[in-house]
Amino acid sequence: MILDIFAYGTFFLATALTYAIVCLGLNLQWGQTGLFNVGVAGFVAIGAYTSALLTTPATPGRFGGYGLPIAVGWILAIVVAAAASWCVGKITLRLRADYLAITTFGVAVVIQLVALNAEPLTGGPFGIGFIPRPFASLAEQVALYDVLHLLLVAAVLAAVYLVLERLAGSPWGRVLGAIREDEEAAVSLGKDANGFRLQAFVLGGAIMGLAGAIQAHFIGFIAPENYLPALTFQVWAMLIIGGSGNNRGAILGAILVWGLWSFSGAAIGSLVPADFQARAATLRIVVVGLALVSILLWRPRGLLPE
Amino acid sequence: MNLQFVADGLAMGAMIGLGAIGLTLTYSILRFANFVHGEFIAWGAYTGLVVANGLIVLSPKSGSFGPFSFGWALLIGLFAAMLCGVALALLVDKFAFKQLRMQSNTIVLVIASFGLSLALRSLLEFFVTSQPAYYSRDIQMAVPLGLGVRVTPDQLLVLALAAGLLVVVHVILTRTHAGRAMRAFSENPLLAEVAGIDGAAVVRMTWALGGALAAASGVMLGITVQIRPTMGFDMLLPLFAAAILGGIGSVPGAVMGGLIIGLAEAGGVQLFGGSYRAAVAFLILIAVLLVRPNGLFGRRP
Numbered sequence: 001m002i003l004d005i006f007a008y009g010t011f012f013l014a015t016a017l018t019y020a021i022v023c024l025g026l027n028l029q030w031g032q033t034g035l036f037n038v039g040v041a042g043f044v045a046i047g048a049y050t051s052a053l054l055t056t057p058a059t060p061g062r063f064g065g066y067g068l069p070i071a072v073g074w075i076l077a078i079v080v081a082a083a084a085s086w087c088v089g090k091i092t093l094r095l096r097a098d099y100l101a102i103t104t105f106g107v108a109v110v111i112q113l114v115a116l117n118a119e120p121l122t123g124g125p126f127g128i129g130f131i132p133r134p135f136a137s138l139a140e141q142v143a144l145y146d147v148l149h150l151l152l153v154a155a156v157l158a159a160v161y162l163v164l165e166r167l168a169g170s171p172w173g174r175v176l177g178a179i180r181e182d183e184e185a186a187v188s189l190g191k192d193a194n195g196f197r198l199q200a201f202v203l204g205g206a207i208m209g210l211a212g213a214i215q216a217h218f219i220g221f222i223a224p225e226n227y228l229p230a231l232t233f234q235v236w237a238m239l240i241i242g243g244s245g246n247n248r249g250a251i252l253g254a255i256l257v258w259g260l261w262s263f264s265g266a267a268i269g270s271l272v273p274a275d276f277q278a279r280a281a282t283l284r285i286v287v288v289g290l291a292l293v294s295i296l297l298w299r300p301r302g303l304l305p306e
Numbered sequence: 307m308n309l310q311f312v313a314d315g316l317a318m319g320a321m322i323g324l325g326a327i328g329l330t331l332t333y334s335i336l337r338f339a340n341f342v343h344g345e346f347i348a349w350g351a352y353t354g355l356v357v358a359n360g361l362i363v364l365s366p367k368s369g370s371f372g373p374f375s376f377g378w379a380l381l382i383g384l385f386a387a388m389l390c391g392v393a394l395a396l397l398v399d400k401f402a403f404k405q406l407r408m409q410s411n412t413i414v415l416v417i418a419s420f421g422l423s424l425a426l427r428s429l430l431e432f433f434v435t436s437q438p439a440y441y442s443r444d445i446q447m448a449v450p451l452g453l454g455v456r457v458t459p460d461q462l463l464v465l466a467l468a469a470g471l472l473v474v475v476h477v478i479l480t481r482t483h484a485g486r487a488m489r490a491f492s493e494n495p496l497l498a499e500v501a502g503i504d505g506a507a508v509v510r511m512t513w514a515l516g517g518a519l520a521a522a523s524g525v526m527l528g529i530t531v532q533i534r535p536t537m538g539f540d541m542l543l544p545l546f547a548a549a550i551l552g553g554i555g556s557v558p559g560a561v562m563g564g565l566i567i568g569l570a571e572a573g574g575v576q577l578f579g580g581s582y583r584a585a586v587a588f589l590i591l592i593a594v595l596l597v598r599p600n601g602l603f604g605r606r607p
Contacts, residue, residue, distance in 0.1 A: 034413070036413050036416060036417070038341075038416075038420060091592060091595055091596060092595060095595060095599050097412070097413060098338060098339040098412065098413065098416055099550070099595060099599070101339055101413075101416050102339055102546045102550070102591070103591065103592070103595065105341075105542070105543070105546075106543050106546075106547075106587075106588040106591055106592075107588075109543050109584055109588065110584070110585050110588050113581070113582055113584055113585055116581075117581040117582065229424060229539075230424065232420075233420065233421055233424050236417060236420070236421070237421070240417065279431070279432050279435060280432070282428040282429075282431045282432045283428065283429075283432055284428075285424050285425060285427075285428040286425045286428050286429055286432075289421045289422065289424060289425030289428075290425070292418075292421050293402060293418060293421065293422070296406065296414065296417075296418055297405060297406070300414070
């Protein structure tokens with residue numbers, strides 16, 4: 001029994017901390033720079049699919065399958081997600097702020113379409129399996145494997161957190177804050193506002209891609225339905241509830257919202273009759289949505305304000 | 307390539323245009339990109355379904371008009387759907403956006419609208435399940451129009467209905483006091499309030515008009531395609547693309563944008579198959595943002 005709780009706890013935390021990495025990427029884009037990305041799920045998917053395609057064993061009829069080492073997959077996931085963010089940012093960041101929202105929304109929709117339909121590239125609706133897992137030789141000892149994985153995710157999260165904290169305190173981070181608060185003043189001091197915005201957007205997208213890759217290699221299987229708009233919404237709820245602009249808030253929000261999500265799932269699983277569960281599962285989004293709207297109304301700066 | 311895509315594209319484009327009018331109005335008057343707009347479409351379509359089915363159960367002999375697949379029941383359903391669209395839009399504004407408008411910046415409104423749209427869609431899916439539904443299960447014969455083009459009577463009716471609604475919208479916006487107030491407010495809210503225009507009334511009118519048109523386009527989509535909880539979400543990208551292509555704030559632009567998107571989608575489906583339909587709107591959106599970000603009829607910001 002205690003072992004069960006321990007196993008569930010490590011699995012829960014590992015997932016929550018992966019979300020926390022995504023949330024840190026979003027915090028750089030939104031919290032620190034004021035860029036509104038509605039396509040978070042798309043950038044996470046890019047990272048997951050890139051790494052999965054490069055590291056899986058060869059599969060007939062599908063692109064990729066080069067069996068590359070996991071670390072190479074993660075690095076290329078970062079690179080491809082950054083490149084995609086650069087293209088999106090380059091087109092939209094010079095326009096009015098909510099065009100970025102609409103375009104990133106479109107990016108997520110198109111990536112979902114490609115993941116579903118481009119079977120030779122993405123495996124189509126069945127997704128990609130046999131994604132190699134770090135510490136695979138220990139997969140027999142489930143508890144040990146989960147703990148090692150949790151430590152790995154925590155280490156990546158800590159590294160991302162430390163880098164972002166350093167950046168936030170650096171002259172670069174202060175320029176971002178200045179652009180967010182008063183763009184005209186920053187520009188009049190000779191700062192290239194769009195250049196700084198693009199850098200923040202690309203770095204944030206790269207972090208989301210990394211998190212997608214980590215998650216894909218933890219579960220060992222990915223499919224298009226992992227990257228629906230609900231994912232974007234969860235990450236946004238995490239950031240706003242935790243406190244946007246505050247990296248510790250982003251991590252706290254990720255753990256709390258993932259907890260709420262898992263708890264409402266478990267509650268539905270035990271309280272609702274079996275043939276009604278698929279319908280009731282849609283209510284989880286409503287629960288998180290209500291939590292988000294109430295935070296926006298009653299504590300708009302989140303639990304740990306900037 | 308035959309001309310069939312023109313007929314299909316115009317019918318689809320008319321529905322996109324109707325939806326995009328509300329989007330472009332909320333965008334220019336309330337000044338934020340409203341993701342809830344798609345849910346007015348879906349909730350409208352289901353209201354139409356519930357009311358029409360209820361009426362058919364009450365009087366099974368109501369039948370259908372001549373060559374069309376529906377009768378009085380669905381026309382009353384359409385009316386009920388538009389009322390539901392108005393009510394939903396006003397409720398959403400009263401309980402969420404009104405307070406947020408007072409205390410925060412535009413982008414928080416966009417986030418809230420994104421969250422609300424997901425919550426409304428999940429709630430709808432909870433009530434009606436994710437199975438597709440239809441107003442009528444009869445198969446309609448398409449009538450040849452010449453040049454290899456075939457249309458169903460329903461498609462023609464949808465086009466006529468959309469044209470009728472457009473005339474009504476045009477009259478409201480150009481000939482009534484409320485419409486003129488809306489246009490003045492979208493040009494310059496401060497100046498409009500100084501001139502004695504009631505800002506709160508303009509906001510309510512904008513939501514009501516947008517909600518009613520979106521719900522009507524939802525019923526028309528239900529007549530010509532099918533009814534699903536995600537139908538509004540699937541329309542969002544075409545709607546945004548149409549509103550931006552036409553130029554934010556321009557009602558004729560939104561209609562024109564809708565028709566262009568509809569035609570391009572139908573052409574794309576004929577050439578490349580239906581799997582990538584949604585990507586067409588995205589490509590047009592990107593092209594407009596690159597080449598002419600103010601759209602066809604848009605003012606310079």
